[in-house]
Amino acid sequence: MQTPLAVEAVNLDKYIENGAGRLDILQSLSLQVAAGEKVAIIGSSGSGKSTLLSLLAGLDSPSGGKVLVNGTEISHLDEDGRAAIRGKSMGFVFQSFQLLPSLTALENVMLPLQLAGRKDAKEKSSAALERVGLGHRLSHYPRQMSGGEQQRVAIARAFAPQPAILFADEPTGNLDEHTGERIIELLFGLNAESGTTLILVTHDMQLASRCQRRLRLHDGQLHEEAFA
Amino acid sequence: MTAFLIAWRQLRSQWAAGEVRVLVFALVLAVAATTSVGFFTDRIESALVRQGGMLLGGDILVAADHAIPDRYIDEARQRGLQSTHAAEFPSMVLHGDDSQLAEIKAVGEGFPLRGELTVLQRRVEPALMLTGGQAATGIPAPGTVWIEPRLASKLGVNVGDSLEVGERNMQVSAILQREPSRGGDMFSIAPRVMLNAADLASTGLIQFGSRVKYQLLLAGEAAEIDDFAAWLKPKLERGEQLQKVTDARPEMRNALEKAQQFLGLSAMVSVILAMVAMFLASQPYVQKSLDSYALMRCFGASRRFIFRILMSQTLLIAAFGSGFGVLLGFAAQAGLAVLADRLLLETLPAPGIMPAVSGLAAGFAAMLAVVWPHLARLRDVPALRILRRDLGEQYQAHWLHFVPALLVLAGLILWQAGDAKLGAIVLLALAGLLLAVALLAWLGVRLLARLPQNATGSWLLGLAALKRRPGLVVAQVLGFSLGLTALILLAIVRGDLLSSWQQTLPEDAPNRFIINIQPEQIRPIKQFFDRSGLHHVEIFPMVRGRLLEINGKPLNVEDYQDDRARRLAEREFNLSWTVDMQQDNQLLEGHWWQPSEHGKPMLSLEQGIANDLRLKLGDRLTYDVAGTRLELEITSLRKVEWDTMRANFFAVTPPGVLDDYPASYITSFHLPGGQEQLLNQLVREFPNLTVIDVAALLDQVREIMNKMSHALEYVFAFSLLTGLAVLYAALVATREERVKEATLLRVLGASRRQVLQALWTEFAVIGILAALVATLAAAIMAYYLSSQVFNIPYQFNLRGALGVMVLAALLVPAAAWLGMRRFLNQSPRAILQSI
Numbered sequence A: 001m002q003t004p005l006a007v008e009a010v011n012l013d014k015y016i017e018n019g020a021g022r023l024d025i026l027q028s029l030s031l032q033v034a035a036g037e038k039v040a041i042i043g044s045s046g047s048g049k050s051t052l053l054s055l056l057a058g059l060d061s062p063s064g065g066k067v068l069v070n071g072t073e074i075s076h077l078d079e080d081g082r083a084a085i086r087g088k089s090m091g092f093v094f095q096s097f098q099l100l101p102s103l104t105a106l107e108n109v110m111l112p113l114q115l116a117g118r119k120d121a122k123e124k125s126s127a128a129l130e131r132v133g134l135g136h137r138l139s140h141y142p143r144q145m146s147g148g149e150q151q152r153v154a155i156a157r158a159f160a161p162q163p164a165i166l167f168a169d170e171p172t173g174n175l176d177e178h179t180g181e182r183i184i185e186l187l188f189g190l191n192a193e194s195g196t197t198l199i200l201v202t203h204d205m206q207l208a209s210r211c212q213r214r215l216r217l218h219d220g221q222l223h224e225e226a227f228a
Numbered sequence B: 001m002t003a004f005l006i007a008w009r010q011l012r013s014q015w016a017a018g019e020v021r022v023l024v025f026a027l028v029l030a031v032a033a034t035t036s037v038g039f040f041t042d043r044i045e046s047a048l049v050r051q052g053g054m055l056l057g058g059d060i061l062v063a064a065d066h067a068i069p070d071r072y073i074d075e076a077r078q079r080g081l082q083s084t085h086a087a088e089f090p091s092m093v094l095h096g097d098d099s100q101l102a103e104i105k106a107v108g109e110g111f112p113l114r115g116e117l118t119v120l121q122r123r124v125e126p127a128l129m130l131t132g133g134q135a136a137t138g139i140p141a142p143g144t145v146w147i148e149p150r151l152a153s154k155l156g157v158n159v160g161d162s163l164e165v166g167e168r169n170m171q172v173s174a175i176l177q178r179e180p181s182r183g184g185d186m187f188s189i190a191p192r193v194m195l196n197a198a199d200l201a202s203t204g205l206i207q208f209g210s211r212v213k214y215q216l217l218l219a220g221e222a223a224e225i226d227d228f229a230a231w232l233k234p235k236l237e238r239g240e241q242l243q244k245v246t247d248a249r250p251e252m253r254n255a256l257e258k259a260q261q262f263l264g265l266s267a268m269v270s271v272i273l274a275m276v277a278m279f280l281a282s283q284p285y286v287q288k289s290l291d292s293y294a295l296m297r298c299f300g301a302s303r304r305f306i307f308r309i310l311m312s313q314t315l316l317i318a319a320f321g322s323g324f325g326v327l328l329g330f331a332a333q334a335g336l337a338v339l340a341d342r343l344l345l346e347t348l349p350a351p352g353i354m355p356a357v358s359g360l361a362a363g364f365a366a367m368l369a370v371v372w373p374h375l376a377r378l379r380d381v382p383a384l385r386i387l388r389r390d391l392g393e394q395y396q397a398h399w400l401h402f403v404p405a406l407l408v409l410a411g412l413i414l415w416q417a418g419d420a421k422l423g424a425i426v427l428l429a430l431a432g433l434l435l436a437v438a439l440l441a442w443l444g445v446r447l448l449a450r451l452p453q454n455a456t457g458s459w460l461l462g463l464a465a466l467k468r469r470p471g472l473v474v475a476q477v478l479g480f481s482l483g484l485t486a487l488i489l490l491a492i493v494r495g496d497l498l499s500s501w502q503q504t505l506p507e508d509a510p511n512r513f514i515i516n517i518q519p520e521q522i523r524p525i526k527q528f529f530d531r532s533g534l535h536h537v538e539i540f541p542m543v544r545g546r547l548l549e550i551n552g553k554p555l556n557v558e559d560y561q562d563d564r565a566r567r568l569a570e571r572e573f574n575l576s577w578t579v580d581m582q583q584d585n586q587l588l589e590g591h592w593w594q595p596s597e598h599g600k601p602m603l604s605l606e607q608g609i610a611n612d613l614r615l616k617l618g619d620r621l622t623y624d625v626a627g628t629r630l631e632l633e634i635t636s637l638r639k640v641e642w643d644t645m646r647a648n649f650f651a652v653t654p655p656g657v658l659d660d661y662p663a664s665y666i667t668s669f670h671l672p673g674g675q676e677q678l679l680n681q682l683v684r685e686f687p688n689l690t691v692i693d694v695a696a697l698l699d700q701v702r703e704i705m706n707k708m709s710h711a712l713e714y715v716f717a718f719s720l721l722t723g724l725a726v727l728y729a730a731l732v733a734t735r736e737e738r739v740k741e742a743t744l745l746r747v748l749g750a751s752r753r754q755v756l757q758a759l760w761t762e763f764a765v766i767g768i769l770a771a772l773v774a775t776l777a778a779a780i781m782a783y784y785l786s787s788q789v790f791n792i793p794y795q796f797n798l799r800g801a802l803g804v805m806v807l808a809a810l811l812v813p814a815a816a817w818l819g820m821r822r823f824l825n826q827s828p829r830a831i832l833q834s835i
Helices: A049-056 A079-089 A105-115 A123-132 A147-159 A177-194 B002-017 B021-054 B070-078 B124-132 B147-156 B197-203 B224-236 B248-298 B302-343 B353-379 B399-417 B420-448 B458-468 B468-505 B519-533 B563-570 B607-612 B677-685 B693-735 B735-747 B753-791 B798-825 B829-834
Strands: A005-018 A021-034 A038-042 A064-069 A088-092 A167-171 A195-199 A215-220 A221-225 B059-066 B082-094 B098-107 B116-122 B144-147 B162-164 B167-177 B192-196 B214-217 B240-245 B512-517 B538-549 B570-579 B584-592 B602-604 B622-624 B627-642 B651-653 B665-669 B689-693
Touching: A005 A049, A005 A195, A021 A064, A038 A049, A049 A195, A049 B021, A049 B192, A049 B651, A064 A215, A064 B677, A079 A088, A079 B248, A079 B302, A088 A147, A088 B116, A105 A123, A105 A147, A105 B197, A105 B248, A105 B563, A123 A147, A123 B192, A147 A167, A147 A177, A167 B144, A177 B563, A221 B197, A221 B399, A221 B665, B002 B798, B021 B248, B021 B353, B021 B693, B059 B224, B070 B082, B070 B214, B070 B224, B082 B197, B098 B144, B098 B197, B098 B627, B124 B147, B144 B162, B147 B167, B147 B689, B162 B192, B167 B192, B167 B197, B192 B197, B214 B224, B224 B240, B248 B353, B248 B420, B248 B468, B248 B693, B248 B735, B248 B753, B302 B353, B353 B399, B353 B563, B399 B420, B420 B458, B420 B468, B420 B753, B458 B753, B468 B693, B468 B798, B519 B538, B519 B665, B519 B677, B563 B607, B602 B607, B602 B665, B627 B651, B677 B689, B689 B829, B693 B735, B693 B798
Parallel strands: A038 A195, A038 A215, A088 A167, A167 A195, B098 B192, B144 B167, B570 B651, B602 B627
Antiparallel strands: A005 A021, A005 A064, A215 A221, B059 B214, B059 B240, B082 B098, B082 B162, B082 B214, B116 B167, B144 B192, B162 B167, B512 B665, B512 B689, B538 B570, B538 B622, B538 B665, B584 B627, B602 B651, B622 B627
């Protein structure tokens, strides 16, 4: 029996028009990610990694081709339609943490749960923060936390709604090496516990090597990389 | 519910972080300004009108040439108003063989409803009758009369003597010293005899055809009085008239109108400023919200959901800001009530619920109007903004999105102005100011574009910063200049208004008139004044004449619709002559006579009476003077300041025209307090003189004007606060961006000093630009308002204007420095982490 696909990109194009002409970022790119799979997308700066991630997550719409999430095409949906899919099945961890400075750690974690209308938002969020080792800092604001702690809050926020797919965009990019390693442990640990599909964008080879597949983005195309 | 909860949580945190505080503060001020200024105007106005009522004897008066219809009296009674009545008519009174024309006034119980009568209830020699009286309790008892001192001296009557009034013989029970309600022309009326209305019928003086003025005096709560007046007005019939205090005394009307207009102006200015402050303060709030909403979109929130959060938040802010604003408005006017207890003496009417309701409505409208232009931007913020910060930044609101805000602003302005003309002027001025600022800023930015690219120096860094964000510069210059304009404008107009009031009634304004001076008495009276230390007392001749014909056509009272014109046409004129025009007169048309025109039949007429009687330059007027006809041609029209209390004349001729007619002389002068015994000496020396005391009247008018000045100061302070709020909001609106930039400069190696210099340069330019616009705009508006609305003299104050500019050029950067100091003192790393 074939494993169902969590995310699929078919002949994806993305270009931008500027004064000098057309700049192609992605060209006829195709990708299949199975449910529960861990995929790393690597590439040099400016290769279009983040653009690809934003298309797969429905944060942006492609110039051509289509994206399917759990078998549903999302590229023809409007912003609200895509937002609904994101809310139902996706979690995010960003390089710059993206916590709301005006909310406490607990409130930040609760936000996606509340948006989904979950009654148990508070309990789930407390448990998630407990799990990342921040049970004692529920009422702290982001500005009162270190970078590593903030990213742990972001990870708790990503996992609390138990999403089917987790997108991580350079999750250690803003952290020192030691903190970064602990964050990676946490991220992969939680991922293993929940069996979530993970799509990770990074240029950190060590981080990428923890995934089952590594795909290098080069000249708008993906190339599968073999493990050394 | 979730949306509301998230909105509430976010709002609470934004409050803690400070973004929303300035917005709420501005909203609170806007609402407090509308409610409290509304209150002030309302309550002060009614208190002032009530105080002014002393001059009328009641809050309003219904006058008629026939008995007051019972239905008016019944209606007033049903409405719970206090009422009393009076009847006035001229009649001869007799004492022994002597007779004298007197102005009889029969008054009902309770007269006067406002103010009080002052009487002397013992026998004193005639010269002493002018001083030492006490407040009367009640009215003359049946069978008795109170008479004015001049009647007492003319007839040689004293307290206890009897006086024949019509068919009755009545006892003089008191000398009536002061009757504040005595309006009208003080010089031509006969002395007063006051009697009890119960005696009126038995005097037999009221016959068919008698010229009696019937009066119904009413007093009560301001709102009830207004309601009654509104009920009565359409029912008034021919010969019936409704008089308010403002009708009775022109100087009061002037002062009251000006005070109302100024209060309206202050309220408008507060509202404009508060809304500008809200607009400025909404920028950082919107900016912060963009990030939150982008994140929520990323986590699956729909646009509808975002819209619900946004609306919940807007309504929460509106409810909180408006509620608090209304409370503050109540507190402010409670403060006023305390102040008023001391100042206004009378208890202010209780505050109603309406200002609170309208204040809340204004708050919600203002908040929605301010958020409206950003609504689409916030609702449609792309989730991708999480990854690409520039998204959502370049949003340009369509100009139509600003229409609701403009409508709300215009509505509030017109509402506060209470006067379409004043409101329209302010709206136009505001539009002009916006255009001027935009133009000036555009020119400035063009000029800056010519700066050399490779120039160095931290001050150039500051100028370059201006060049980089022209939109922000325009917004900031606009905010600063609006705040400054309002403050300068109010300061100028308020100063002009107060000083024009003081000039109207200076401390040494004449407070006594002497009439009936005979030609041969002029010299000895002048000598008497000189001896007494009262110098420069002017004495004017006065000849009485009745107007018979205009351009050879007999004067017909029926030709005039207007009551005032009819009264003027009917009465006798006091004609006077003089070589030079009186100093407080102003020549409007024609020319003043030369010495060579001595004896020529020329006439200078006061403009008001000329308008009422529809007379113009070149018209020939025929007067009956002492039984002979005198024809004069109007050769000039004058403006006369009647409220200066100086003796003035409607009609003046050159010397030599009226020499052969019987003339008496009149003077007005200022008698310092405590020197009343001088008058006793004067009357003893010249018993035929009649002294008219207007000191009490003057004191009352002056007191009312003083209280109005205090009220103006109070409201002015409020506007000042909103002005400062705008300035603060204009600073805070752009603080974050500047902090980022300053930090970057420091990271790149700029010293604190260099960053500071750049900051000072940038803000000094903004401050000077704003001050320039504001000074010009305020000067133009002040000129227009002074000359067209308030009718007070205006003089441009160059030194003041320069002072404001220098002050703004220093204060604006100083305030900016104060606001950013704590960021400049931190290490760049700490700031980079926090933003």
